[in-house]
Amino acid sequence: MKSAVRYYSRSGNTKAVAEAIAKSAGVSAVSVDGAKAALSEPVDVLFIGGALYAYGLDSHMKEYLKTLKKEDVKKAVVFSTSWISKHSIDLIKTALSEAGIPVEADAFYVRNKPNDAQLKDAAAFAAKHLT
Numbered sequence: 001m002k003s004a005v006r007y008y009s010r011s012g013n014t015k016a017v018a019e020a021i022a023k024s025a026g027v028s029a030v031s032v033d034g035a036k037a038a039l040s041e042p043v044d045v046l047f048i049g050g051a052l053y054a055y056g057l058d059s060h061m062k063e064y065l066k067t068l069k070k071e072d073v074k075k076a077v078v079f080s081t082s083w084i085s086k087h088s089i090d091l092i093k094t095a096l097s098e099a100g101i102p103v104e105a106d107a108f109y110v111r112n113k114p115n116d117a118q119l120k121d122a123a124a125f126a127a128k129h130l131t
């Protein structure tokens with residue numbers, strides 16, 4: 001099963017989750033503002049995550065979501081971090097749905113900086129969605 005991990009993170013919290021998911025999936029975690037952000041081939045599962053900033057998504061994530069094509073993503077799985085609100089998950093899911101990309105209902109969320117146990121949970125979450 002082909003997978004990819006894309007994220008945007010200002011202070012590293014979401015990046016840490018992305019890297020745990022990527023390690024579990026055997027791929028690299030790639031920032032959406034990086035040179036390699038575009039999917040190089042269609043994937044069965046795209047893990048995509050971003051945090052909430054002032055009750056919205058970072059503009060890098062918003063722009064990246066607009067570039068995704070349903071032909072390239074069989075299913076998306078969302079992850080996020082924030083202080084308290086899970087609204088970022090809804091915002092990412094909505095953008096994916098608007099692009100016609102099927103989205104897994106189950107999402108992975110951590111408050112602020114993930115600890116080791118939460119990183120293990122992130123890896124297990126990824127594995128669950130790759131079987």
Ligand SMILES: Cc1cc2nc3c(=O)[nH]c(=O)nc-3n(C[C@H](O)[C@H](O)[C@H](O)COP(=O)(O)O)c2cc1C
Nearest residue numbers: 009010011012013014051054055081082083084085
């Ligand atoms: C400018 C700014 C605005 C934020 N706004 C919210 C918010 O509206 N709601 C919330 O729950 N968390 C908010 N947060 C907390 C971040 O979502 C949280 O620290 C997150 O883990 C940051 O992820 P990152 O390290 O991947 O950038 C905000 C953080 C910053 C820096």
